[in-house]
Amino acid sequence: MTWLDWYNTLSKPYWTPEPSTISLIWQILYPIILISFGYVFLQTARRKFPSTTSIPFAINLLANLSFTPLLFGLRNLPLATLDILVVWTSILWMSIAVWRYSRWVVFAQIPYFIWVSIAAVLQVSITWMNWKV
Secondary structure (H helix, E strand, C coil), X not given: CCHHHHHHHCCCCCCCCCHHHHHHHHHHHHHHHHHHHHHHHHHHHCCCCCHHHHHHHHHHHHHHHHHHHHHXXXXXXXXXXXXXXXXXXXXXXXXXXXXXXXXXXXXXXXXXXXXXXHHHHXXXXXXXXXXXX
C-alpha cells in the first residue's frame, strides 16, 4: 500500500487540508527556513552568535526532516506526534535563543510556528482518532 493509500485510510478531522495544500504550504515555508536557519548557522560559524544559539535550530531541522519518514515511512502515528511536538517546542526555543542577536529571524519563524501549531493539532487529532489499544 502506498503512503497516500495508507494516509487516506486514516480517520481524520473534517478540517484536514488536502495533501496538495500541505505541500504548497511547505513549498512556501522551506525557503524561509533555509534562509533564516542558514543565516543563524553562518553567524554561529563566524562566531557572531554564541555556539549555543544554533542548537535549537539544529534540533528543529532534524526533527522537521524526521517527520515524513516517521509518519509515512514507518507509519508510526505516536512517534510522528512526538516528533511534531519537538518541532513546535524547538521553534519557541529558537526564538528565545536568537532574539538578542537577530529579531528578523524570529519574525521569519512566525508563519512556520503558525503552520506547525496547526499541523501539531492535526497530528494529535489523527493519532487520537486512530488509536488502537
